[in-house]
């Protein structure tokens with residue numbers, strides 16, 4: 595058993611003290627250009643450092659999107675390592691958005707890359723894809739438990755194409771998405787104040803009352819801002835589970851850079867809209 599405080603406990607505390615907003619660190623080429631930065635390592639480094647410096651003391655969670663760093667090769671990955679380390683050193687939780695998923699033996703290697711505290715890319719939590727079968731994620735679940743880290747499992751994604759897989763109905767009458775939520779509820783059973791095994795559930799999906807979102811764990815909700823959802827939509831989408839929602843905004847905040855005051859103002863405005871919606 596890990597002596598580290600579990601991710602679910604650390605996340606709940608961060609949500610309670612800072613509010614639940616997660617800001618995505620997604621250095622799109624178009625955003626680098628908009629910020630007046632070159633589409634190169636120096637631009638990537640400046641972008642990431644600016645976001646962390648502007649927001650590390652105010653938001654609960656950062657979610658760096660690994661692909662935007664990997665496209666620069668090993669030097670981009672080095673920037674990702676520094677971004678994760680700087681954010682964690684500043685006291686902000688980091689959810690690595692790498693959406694990993696593979697057969698069990700290979701999944702163990704992905705897990706050690708992001709969930710072993712000895713790894714340079716060690717993060718507080720990792721996004722994972724369960725579409726090789728939920729059981730294939732076991733090495734990541736086991737290592738997360740051991741290291742006090744968490745997972746966010748893609749259950750009902752924000753993109754319209756996700757429905758063809760996630761809303762498909764199994765022989766037992768349940769959808770695939772509902773099945774993933776049930777696996778997570780089992781994983782989190784008994785955890786207080788909540789478990790470390792979250793689901794990704796898009797804020798764009800409209801009424802989800804046909805799904806049991808009560809998984810005793812966090813619900814990472816991307817889709818606010820650039821994908822068209824708003825903070826005001828959250829109660830209608832998530833119902834009572836809204837208390838466990840961690841809304842993610844990436845481009846909606848990032849488009850206000852490189853001015854740090856404008857980045858802070860945008861994140862604060864989203865945080866306030868979320869607070870008002872959730873407490874209404």
Ligand SMILES: O=C(O)c1cc(=O)[nH]c(=O)n1[C@@H]1O[C@H](COP(=O)(O)O)[C@@H](O)[C@H]1O
Pocket residue numbers: 618620657659691721750751752753794795796816817818819820821842843844845846
């Ligand atoms: O796992 C994710 O983070 C994710 C899942 C999902 O269903 N939809 C989704 O948009 N995301 C990620 O959330 C971020 C959304 O970015 P914006 O649309 O710019 O706010 C991107 O990094 C996406 O990869």
